[in-house]
Amino acid sequence: MSHFHIKTPFGLRPVSEFSYGGEVRPPLAPDAPDEEAIAHLWLRANVAGVQKERWFHSSGTRRWYTIVRDTRTNLVLAQPGEEYTEGAA
Template sequence: MMLIPCPWCGPRNETEFHYGGQAEVSYPAEPHATSDADWAEFLFFRANPKGVFAERWNHQAGCRRWFDIRRDTRTNEILHDDRAVTR
């Protein structure tokens, strides 16, 4: 079991959350001028590192809000720092 710290509800069981993928992925600056290959890269290709990784999570069974966390993919440790982003 992994406890995920929701910024609004506090630590909750991972079963209450929905994984939203890699965080900090920038939307193309000029979407109308972006090629199909670049759109495919943006939509479907993400990093899969071994180590610290920024992720998006949605507290689906709670406040239903989205937030970013940094998690070590080797140990599932959630890193607590001032860079947490909420949206």
């Protein structure tokens, strides 16, 4: 596992303590048509570049965190609570 850190209330913790929750997708409206629900359930952007994603701190604080990461380099561009602005890294 390549190494990067995610910020928690207890400081930066190694990614090996976390479980991956996948790319952030807009929530599905309760009255969304079937095609939209199916797409939401299965289809992924699988971006090669900047991605907003969720991580669960399974071996630690047992909470969810949202970060922005460049999937090509594994550099974390925005830690939880930080705003990501393009080109900032």
